[in-house]
Amino acid sequence: MSTDGPYLAEIAHLMGDPARANMLHALMDGRALTAKELAWLAGVAPQTASGHLAKLMDGGLLAVAVQGRHRYYRLAGPEVAQALEGLMVLAGAQTSRRRLPSRVGAELSQARTCYDHFAGRLGIGIHDALVAGGHLRVAEGGYGLTSSGEAVFMALGVDPVPTKSRRAALRPCLDWSERRPHLAGHLAAALACRCFEMAWVTRRKDSRAVTLTDAGRAALADALPGFRCDAEPAAEMPELRQAVFA
Amino acid sequence: MSTDGPYLAEIAHLMGDPARANMLHALMDGRALTAKELAWLAGVAPQTASGHLAKLMDGGLLAVAVQGRHRYYRLAGPEVAQALEGLMVLAGAQTSRRRLPSRVGAELSQARTCYDHFAGRLGIGIHDALVAGGHLRVAEGGYGLTSSGEAVFMALGVDPVPTKSRRAALRPCLDWSERRPHLAGHLAAALACRCFEMAWVTRRKDSRAVTLTDAGRAALADALPGFRCDAEPAAEMPELRQAVFA
DNA sequence: TCGATGCTACGGCCCGCGCCGTAGCATTGC
DNA sequence: GCAATGCTACGGCGCGGGCCGTAGCATCGA
Numbered sequence: 001m002s003t004d005g006p007y008l009a010e011i012a013h014l015m016g017d018p019a020r021a022n023m024l025h026a027l028m029d030g031r032a033l034t035a036k037e038l039a040w041l042a043g044v045a046p047q048t049a050s051g052h053l054a055k056l057m058d059g060g061l062l063a064v065a066v067q068g069r070h071r072y073y074r075l076a077g078p079e080v081a082q083a084l085e086g087l088m089v090l091a092g093a094q095t096s097r098r099r100l101p102s103r104v105g106a107e108l109s110q111a112r113t114c115y116d117h118f119a120g121r122l123g124i125g126i127h128d129a130l131v132a133g134g135h136l137r138v139a140e141g142g143y144g145l146t147s148s149g150e151a152v153f154m155a156l157g158v159d160p161v162p163t164k165s166r167r168a169a170l171r172p173c174l175d176w177s178e179r180r181p182h183l184a185g186h187l188a189a190a191l192a193c194r195c196f197e198m199a200w201v202t203r204r205k206d207s208r209a210v211t212l213t214d215a216g217r218a219a220l221a222d223a224l225p226g227f228r229c230d231a232e233p234a235a236e237m238p239e240l241r242q243a244v245f246a
Numbered sequence: 247m248s249t250d251g252p253y254l255a256e257i258a259h260l261m262g263d264p265a266r267a268n269m270l271h272a273l274m275d276g277r278a279l280t281a282k283e284l285a286w287l288a289g290v291a292p293q294t295a296s297g298h299l300a301k302l303m304d305g306g307l308l309a310v311a312v313q314g315r316h317r318y319y320r321l322a323g324p325e326v327a328q329a330l331e332g333l334m335v336l337a338g339a340q341t342s343r344r345r346l347p348s349r350v351g352a353e354l355s356q357a358r359t360c361y362d363h364f365a366g367r368l369g370i371g372i373h374d375a376l377v378a379g380g381h382l383r384v385a386e387g388g389y390g391l392t393s394s395g396e397a398v399f400m401a402l403g404v405d406p407v408p409t410k411s412r413r414a415a416l417r418p419c420l421d422w423s424e425r426r427p428h429l430a431g432h433l434a435a436a437l438a439c440r441c442f443e444m445a446w447v448t449r450r451k452d453s454r455a456v457t458l459t460d461a462g463r464a465a466l467a468d469a470l471p472g473f474r475c476d477a478e479p480a481a482e483m484p485e486l487r488q489a490v491f492a
Numbered sequence: 493t494c495g496a497t498g499c500t501a502c503g504g505c506c507c508g509c510g511c512c513g514t515a516g517c518a519t520t521g522c
Numbered sequence: 523g524c525a526a527t528g529c530t531a532c533g534g535c536g537c538g539g540g541c542c543g544t545a546g547c548a549t550c551g552a
Contacts, residue, residue: 007334007338008261008267008270008271008330008333008337009261009263009264009266009267009268010337011333012259012260012261012262012267012333013258013259013262013263014258014262015255015258015262016255016258016259016260016261017255017510019510021254021255025254034528034529035528035529036527036529044512045511046528046529047512047513047514047529047531048511050529050530050531051511051530051531052510054530060336061336068518068520068528069518069519069527070519070528070529071528071529071530079335079336082332082335082420083329083332083333083336084254084332085332086325086328086329086330086331086332086333087254087258087332087333088254089325089329090257090326091254091257131384131386136384138377138382138383138384138389140374140377140426141426142427143384171418171427172417172418174328180386180387181387181388181417263540265540265541280499281498281499281500282499290540290541291541291543292499292500293499293500293501293543294540294541295499296499296501297500297539297541298540299499299500300500314498314550315499315548315550316498316499316549317499
């Protein structure tokens with residue numbers, strides 16, 4: 001209806017405050033954080049953060065799980081992560097257009113989590129290898145697996161059981177650092193989960209960046225011929241912590 | 247990195263003002279509008295609109311074409327439209343969660359333009375028929391056409407010439423009213439263009455909604471077996487004009 | 493040349509809202 | 523029970539920014 005013009009503004013307004021944007025950005029790895037942690041990450045006092053979190057809840061962007069005296073906030077769903085990614089594509093373009101064209105944080109563009117799946121060159125690598133191998137087909141709500149694709153997932157230890165849900169098991173998600181699609185959807189999430197379980201991929205502290213271990217590289221290359229995940233020269237710039245407040 | 251946290255906030259802030267959101271929303275059909283038209287649509291004075299447009303330009307969300315004493319503003323690119331769509335998915339969910347679950351404006355959810363291609367049940371219908379017919383394959387940056395798919399496009403009068411660009415000819419785009427993907431990309435845009443040329447689809451005044459003519463229905467069904475575009479009962483609610491200001 | 497039109501620049505008003513201080517409620521641990 | 527901790531509710535401060543009026547520049551038409 002165009003009744004959504006104003007609603008659009010409401011949602012964008014929620015994301016448009018620096019403190020709230022920092023919170024949402026911090027939650028994009030799919031984990032749940034406490035109000036205090038989010039306050040610290042956003043660079044505001046807990047009282048202020050509480051107000052922001054209430055607004056985000058009211059707007060349907062966050063979900064909360066209460067455990068004892070802690071309240072764990074997380075993104076309300078994949079659509080929220082996808083909308084944020086869409087904005088980050090623009091924010092990234094903005095960056096490269098008028099700021100430093102320089103490396104976007106070599107670690108993050110190499111490999112990171114995007115809500116519940118992998119992004120960066122790691123995510124692209126998995127996506128491209130599955131495409132090149134003919135393991136994906138176009139399905140109703142996104143991608144599906146061909147029979148060879150099912151074999152790949154089985155070999156990786158992920159059971160590609162079809163779900164009853166209308167939502168597809170796999171779907172493309174535009175990568176804001178590489179500007180090309182990687183894979184999202186619950187099968188991509190299951191694969192990421194498996195990779196963490198097997199220590200094929202490990203998380204880093206205080207960053208959405210992750211590391212592909214040698215074992216992981218071998219396992220992926222083994223089950224998925226053609227898989228590549230190029231590491232860039234990667235000049236270290238360990239100013240991750242402060243950057244959150246910039 | 248994470249330098250994009252704040253940038254994310256900047257972009258979202260730009261979209262978060264009601265007047266600017268109305269402008270962006272009005273531009274989502276891909277057309278270029280003058281500053282005065284946008285001021286009127288946004289419900290603000292021309293001076294105010296001028297300031298907003300300058301901000302949107304500065305943020306890289308709009309592009310402008312100067313013709314005589316008119317300045318025609320349009321979205322800067324498909325990424326902007328996609329980011330807006332991502333937000334509208336959330337805004338739509340919001341609507342259905344706490345407002346009327348009711349019909350989202352039957353005309354718009356039936357068929358509309360989304361930047362430069364078709365959305366709504368018309369867009370979904372084209373997408374699903376191509377999927378069901380096995381006319382799409384998963385390509386590097388999105389979808390590609392199988393040989394049978396190329397024949398379908400040729401039959402419709404659209405030359406599916408491959409481009410040198412890295413960006414795929416077709417890619418999925420999540421439909422905010424149906425919450426399922428339709429087709430975007432330059433081939434989808436070319437198809438939409440062709441449909442307007444042949445009067446298979448006609449625009450409506452003052453709305454992004456479009457109408458599939460009988461000739462269009464026949465042409466699509468002929469070239470694309472399995473194509474369906476269900477019309478809903480469609481209770482008329484012609485309050486489109488005012489709704490922009492709501 | 494002169495008026496009309498489209499658009500932008502500047503200035504002042506004012507409201508919204510982000511901020512934190514204090515205070516209050518729930519939960520945990522001693 | 524009592525102190526400590528996590529979180530939220532409320533109130534007042536302060537500023538950013540959205541709004542329009544006036545004014546100025548470019549373009550078009552007669």
